[in-house]
Amino acid sequence: MALSHRARVAKKKLQRQIMSAFGARVPINRAELELVRQDRGKKDIDTQIASQADSKIQKMFYSKRNAPYPINQAAHEFSKMPRETVHNFVPLQKIVSRLGEIPQIMALIESNPRLKGQVETLAQRATRERGIKASKFWSIVDKGYIDRIAAAGKGNPNKMNQVTGEKIARLYGSAVVPRTHIDIGTFAGGTALEIAKALSPQQRKLFKVVLVDVAGDIVKKYAVPSLVAEGVPRENIRVIPSSFYNAAVSLGTMPKPLHEKGEKTFRKEFTSIIGKVDSISAGAATINFATDLRPYLKSIKRLLKNGGMFVNWDWGSAEVRSPSVNVEALKRTSLGVSPEGKRVTHYDAYVSFLNFWMRSYGYSDAVVDRMIKDMNSKKQFDFIQWIEKNRVEIENARQTEKWVDKKTGKEMIGRPGLAIPFGYRNRAYRTGESMRKEALRLGLQTPAPIYPIAEPGKLSTGNVNWMLTMRKS
Secondary structure, three states: OOOOOHHHHHHHHHHHHHHHOOOOOOOOOHHHHHHHHOOOOOOOOOHHHHHHHHHHHHHHHHHOOOOOOHHHHHHHHHOOOOOOOOOHHHOOHHHHHOOOOOHHHHHHHHHOHHHHHHHHHHHHHHHHHHHHHOOHHHHOHHHHHHHHHHHHOOOOOOOOHHHHHHHHHHHHHHOOOOOOEEEEEEOOOOOOOOOOOHOHHHHHHOOEEEEOOHHHHHHHHHHHHHHHHHOOHHEEEEEEOOOOHHHHHHHOOOOOOHHHHOOOOOHHHOOOEEEOEEEEEEEOOOHHHHHOOHHHHHHHHHHEEEEEEEEEEOOOHHHHHOEEEEEHHHHHHHEEEEOOOOOOHHHHHHHHHHHHHHHHHOOOOOHHHHEEEEEEHOOEOHHHHHHHHHHHHHHHHHHOOOOEOOOOOOOEEEEOOOOEEEEEEEEOOOHHHHHHHHHHHHOOOOOOOOOOOOOOOOOOOOOOOOEEEEOOO
């Protein structure tokens, strides 16, 4: 039975109230972002969300907000996590119960009892809105910090990007004809550059590239000149300074986030290439921590030509499914096969990722070895709990370790902390298999994920990355 007009109006009011309780409704417009950049407004997006959200709901999404470094980064913002796993970390039923205690929401439900059954669905929608809002981190973070990350990665060879280039080059074959490519989350341009390098000089002259990234300034400073230097004409390169969520909104695969009402869209840029794109890439890009894959993949499918290919790669980590993992189960569960023919397990991916995170903070071999030893001594392992329990010891080890600066050759004592440390759960890593299932539901042809650089059993930083190719038939 359809809702009456009065009930529909009440439902919209209920949705607004729930969005407000989640801190997801109030806009963050360009003027507010500029105040943040000038350090005259609220310090960061998470602070804005915290100030707008119901305090109890905020605590469930960001439980360690006021904990000391690095714990606040270890817990991070749970609304950024994928839809299929977020509620393993955020107790949805507790949130629904809390919503029922808020006076405005109680009044709406009492006057319209049928709305009670809508609360859980609207809470899930609000989780997505909050997650999208939280992703504005890259819009407000210190530009010097972003530039340092981009400069550090510029020019460094990346095997995953090289494999991406090889796959797209094989798709194109030897024909010298115009091609259109979209790169999602371009940043310094590592993925797009390797694709261009894999093409022949004649193909590069006809190669049209659309680079999509919220950090448009970084794309123009690093990615564009690199592509031009490889022979891609400057007039063939288009930069869209936006999240790929904008494509989903422009193509009608998802509604515009409430907090982005009134902000600039790039509808013309995206709609003008519907069904005209030969290939799309996303290397360690934002698509993998989108709270909901469906709008993204639907947009990719609409943009691709028949026979077009989407190549996506990123970290694959078992820890996204639950705060606490069963170590023996991780060791038994296969992800795929390494280039040398060895079995790759969830345990390999988990250890590889934790090693990456710890070393990014400058923790020593001794600390990482202790973490792995403790992990293997227990049936269940929770990294956040381990960090909390051992914080004093491992932080002391980081600050007192002796090491040699490669640039100066001087012996140093203590590892410096990162000015703006990135989060353990900032990327909310998806497994390749979860993306494959969603792609198959949408009718995209895709084989199982592959692990082109996996070195199971070897503790090299981040060596277990998955890659998935999807074709539009």
